[in-house]
Amino acid sequence: MLIIGIAGGTGCGKTTVVNTILNELPEGEVGIISQDSYYKDTSHLNFDERVQINFDHPRSIDFELLMEHLTILKTGKPIDQPVYSFVKHNRTGDTIKTYPRKVMIVEGILILSHPEIRDLFDIKIFVHADSDERLIRRLKRDINERGRNIDEVLNRYQTTLKPMHQQFIEPMKEYADIIIPNNKYNTVAVDIVRTIINEKL
Numbered sequence: 001m002l003i004i005g006i007a008g009g010t011g012c013g014k015t016t017v018v019n020t021i022l023n024e025l026p027e028g029e030v031g032i033i034s035q036d037s038y039y040k041d042t043s044h045l046n047f048d049e050r051v052q053i054n055f056d057h058p059r060s061i062d063f064e065l066l067m068e069h070l071t072i073l074k075t076g077k078p079i080d081q082p083v084y085s086f087v088k089h090n091r092t093g094d095t096i097k098t099y100p101r102k103v104m105i106v107e108g109i110l111i112l113s114h115p116e117i118r119d120l121f122d123i124k125i126f127v128h129a130d131s132d133e134r135l136i137r138r139l140k141r142d143i144n145e146r147g148r149n150i151d152e153v154l155n156r157y158q159t160t161l162k163p164m165h166q167q168f169i170e171p172m173k174e175y176a177d178i179i180i181p182n183n184k185y186n187t188v189a190v191d192i193v194r195t196i197i198n199e200k201l
């Protein structure tokens with residue numbers, strides 16, 4: 001199994017890059033694990049308490065479960081990937097049966113910040129977009145798709161997202177094998193990654 005880790009700040013285009021890579025590959029050959037599925041279960045908190053969580057700090061992620069799941073997939077067994085709701089700020093209670101594939105892509109803002117998980121990746125990719133570009137994309141996406149308003153997004157950006165990005169995400173570029181510049185759609189880089197994957201299939 002080839003495991004590819006794709007990191008980068010919020011709005012840099014990780015999900016879009018992954019979907020573009022998958023578009024022209026045979027269906028079912030590549031598996032996806034999203035770090036967002038591994039936000040910790042916060043059922044013990046009420047909604048107002050959940051809103052206060054710093055979702056850009058590594059402690060918000062259940063890395064133990066992610067590590068356990070990746071280890072199980074490497075042994076050839078399926079896992080039950082939790083489903084996360086950005087609207088409820090919590091897991092939904094549902095899971096998606098995720099089967100091991102020849103190539104597994106793990107994507108998320110903080111996946112390169114955890115040394116043991118980082119070591120599991122055969123290829124480490126960092127997607128870069130400038131912070132103003134990422135903020136514009138984040139504003140549009142969170143308002144259109146994640147039920148947020150402009151004040152919420154900007155307040156989270158200033159109080160937690162920006163400092164956490166500088167502390168935990170940007171320094172991870174150092175560990176990347178490939179850095180994809182993604183201020184504009186980067187079809188060349190996506191084609192290169194797809195070629196690497198195709199060789200493995």
Ligand SMILES: Nc1ncnc2c1ncn2[C@@H]1O[C@H](COP(=O)(O)OP(=O)(O)O)[C@@H](O)[C@H]1O
Pocket residue numbers: 008009010011012013014015016017137138141182183184185186
């Ligand atoms: N290269 C790009 N140029 C312009 N918009 C982009 C680009 N890549 C992604 N987007 C848009 O930005 C938003 C965030 O992209 P997404 O892939 O969800 O980022 P991430 O998964 O890194 O948070 C989406 O609305 C997406 O359509």
Ligand SMILES: Nc1ccn([C@@H]2O[C@H](COP(=O)(O)O)[C@@H](O)[C@H]2O)c(=O)n1
Pocket residue numbers: 009010011014036039055056085086087088089090108109156161
């Ligand atoms: N309940 C939550 C959980 C996370 N976030 C934000 O999501 C971002 C990570 O996801 P991307 O798809 O953008 O990589 C992260 O920056 C968190 O602030 C949230 O808004 N609500």
